[in-house]
Amino acid sequence: MTVLVNPTALANHKAREFGMLIGGKWEQGTGAPIERIAPSHGVVVSRVAAGSKADAERAIKAARDAFEEGPWPRLTASERSAILLKAADLIAARSEELAFLDAIEAGKPISQVRGEIAGSVDIWRYAAALARSLHGESYNTLGDGTLGVVLREAIGVVSIITPWNFPFLIVAQKLPFALAAGCTAVVKPSELTSGSTVVLGEILLEAGVPAGVVNIVTGTGPEVGAVMTSHPHVDVVSFTGSTGVGRLTMANAAQTLKKVSLELGGKNPQIVFPDADLDAFIDAAVFGAYFNAGECCNAGSRLILHRSIAESVISRVAELAQKVRVGDPLDPTTQVGAIITPQHLEKINGFVDGALKTGAEVAHGGGGLDLGMGQFMAPTILSGVTPDMAVAREEVFGPVLSVLTFDTAAEAISIANSIDYGLSAGVWSRDFDTCLTIGRKVKAGTIWMNTFMDGASELPFGGYKQSGLGRELGLHAVEDYTETKTLNMHIGSRTNWWVPKTE
Numbered sequence: 001m002t003v004l005v006n007p008t009a010l011a012n013h014k015a016r017e018f019g020m021l022i023g024g025k026w027e028q029g030t031g032a033p034i035e036r037i038a039p040s041h042g043v044v045v046s047r048v049a050a051g052s053k054a055d056a057e058r059a060i061k062a063a064r065d066a067f068e069e070g071p072w073p074r075l076t077a078s079e080r081s082a083i084l085l086k087a088a089d090l091i092a093a094r095s096e097e098l099a100f101l102d103a104i105e106a107g108k109p110i111s112q113v114r115g116e117i118a119g120s121v122d123i124w125r126y127a128a129a130l131a132r133s134l135h136g137e138s139y140n141t142l143g144d145g146t147l148g149v150v151l152r153e154a155i156g157v158v159s160i161i162t163p164w165n166f167p168f169l170i171v172a173q174k175l176p177f178a179l180a181a182g183c184t185a186v187v188k189p190s191e192l193t194s195g196s197t198v199v200l201g202e203i204l205l206e207a208g209v210p211a212g213v214v215n216i217v218t219g220t221g222p223e224v225g226a227v228m229t230s231h232p233h234v235d236v237v238s239f240t241g242s243t244g245v246g247r248l249t250m251a252n253a254a255q256t257l258k259k260v261s262l263e264l265g266g267k268n269p270q271i272v273f274p275d276a277d278l279d280a281f282i283d284a285a286v287f288g289a290y291f292n293a294g295e296c297c298n299a300g301s302r303l304i305l306h307r308s309i310a311e312s313v314i315s316r317v318a319e320l321a322q323k324v325r326v327g328d329p330l331d332p333t334t335q336v337g338a339i340i341t342p343q344h345l346e347k348i349n350g351f352v353d354g355a356l357k358t359g360a361e362v363a364h365g366g367g368g369l370d371l372g373m374g375q376f377m378a379p380t381i382l383s384g385v386t387p388d389m390a391v392a393r394e395e396v397f398g399p400v401l402s403v404l405t406f407d408t409a410a411e412a413i414s415i416a417n418s419i420d421y422g423l424s425a426g427v428w429s430r431d432f433d434t435c436l437t438i439g440r441k442v443k444a445g446t447i448w449m450n451t452f453m454d455g456a457s458e459l460p461f462g463g464y465k466q467s468g469l470g471r472e473l474g475l476h477a478v479e480d481y482t483e484t485k486t487l488n489m490h491i492g493s494r495t496n497w498w499v500p501k502t503e
């Protein structure tokens with residue numbers, strides 16, 4: 001592994017101050033701001049307003065008022081679409097600023113974040129296009145006396161809660177679709193990575209989104225998020241984060257029967273057969289495990305290898321892992337940046353220690369890297385992992401690859417499906433039947449065949465089992481933010497029930 005160090009990269013950085021956007025006005029919050037220390041360099045890079053319960057309540061009221069009385073839901077789809085397209089252009093124009101913020105707050109490699117911002121621009125444009133294709137249904141087949149029309153109406157106020165691992169990309173998977181439908185929103189980014197979402201607020205005002213339509217309340221989950229998931233004036237909660245907080249979100253939302261969309265954790269397998277294109281796979285294995293330092297819901301954190309190729313594949317993956325460039329996120333050649341917090345690094349190391357105590361072995365890496373700044377971890381490979389170990393069943397959320405083996409396809413499917421998660425999976429074989437059999441039998445929302453972690457705005461994304469509820473992106477993404485209303489219209493005089501018609 002190549003280590004890239006530049007301890008002075010942020011030496012002259014002046015911490016940026018971020019406020020909250022409520023009802024079209026910027027506020028600073030009443031308490032002490034939350035300081036964000038860059039995970040890569042250990043210096044304060046931003047201060048964000050610590051929103052309170054009362055702030056969240058005011059933001060929900062602003063969104064409710066904007067929905068009930070404001071212009072946004074009443075604009076034509078063409079008008080809303082034009083504003084979303086303008087927002088996409090403004091995001092593109094400020095992409096370097098946004099990429100820098102996500103890189104320093106999340107510790108992500110700058111070159112990777114540039115790709116995420118470009119991907120977000122594409123999603124905003126896709127949502128703008130979908131705004132104009134939202135339509136209902138008509139039924140002219142119900143007999144001479146009836147015409148049925150099914151309307152799609154904007155559902156109302158949407159709470160959007162996002163995690164720290166893809167701060168700008170994940171809000172793009174939710175907000176433009178809610179806006180396309182005509183909804184209003186309250187957005188809460190992770191308290192660790194709020195900067196780019198706050199800048200998005202500035203962009204949306206400039207693009208022409210009316211006051212109160214998008215409100216951004218920064219702060220912690222228990223303070224701000226809890227109000228956003230339980231308040232009676234919220235109609236939908238769209239949450240991305242851990243499975244534990246997802247469960248809590250659903251329980252809170254159940255009190256007032258809100259619609260809930262949950263994008264949660266993953267423990268995604270890559271199943272590899274002996275006839276696979278192994279050169280292509282080795283690269284995908286390293287990419288799948290170490291992209292975003294493994295802090296990725298889609299991380300390919302379980303390799304399920306056919307026993308006959310396991311030994312050689314492990315040594316080839318280790319050889320390539322050795323070349324991964326770990327270090328300063330601001331160096332454009334860095335591939336793996338910092339770990340989000342010291343506490344999280346401890347948690348990851350705990351998983352590795354637990355696996356070693358129960359019989360796994362380190363085939364590469366194995367722990368933290370002292371770069372003289374921030375917190376980093378070596379790309380790690382654990383061999384000899386068995387399906388019952390915690391490291392094979394739970395989301396480690398770090399650069400740790402667990403290797404398991406199988407003898408038959410049925411066994412591979414059974415290992416893949418033996419855990420509570422079902423977000424994504426990969427299968428590698430040149431045999432069409434093998435790929436399709438695995439593709440149909442593995443319980444996951446996305447199956448990659450002979451590739452890994454590709455995506456497009458057109459393709460729905462979400463999880464089976466405890467990886468979530470609902471899908472984001474794709475053709476139906478705007479419909480999720482609508483309610484269905486049936487207009488049942490009678491033509492001519494109605495037949496009476498009590499008094500039979502006397503002709």
Ligand code: NAD
Binds near residue numbers: 240245266423
């Ligand atoms: P997290 O669950 O700790 O936090 C997510 C968000 O929820 C944050 O904004 C947080 O402040 C908020 N929150 C915390 N407690 C809350 C509460 N009581 N009520 C309401 N909101 C609350 O997750 P994280 O550590 O920020 O992110 C990592 C997790 O996100 C991983 O499990 C990862 O798999 C998951 N994730 C899933 C996807 C997906 O699309 N499936 C994508 C990215 C991340």
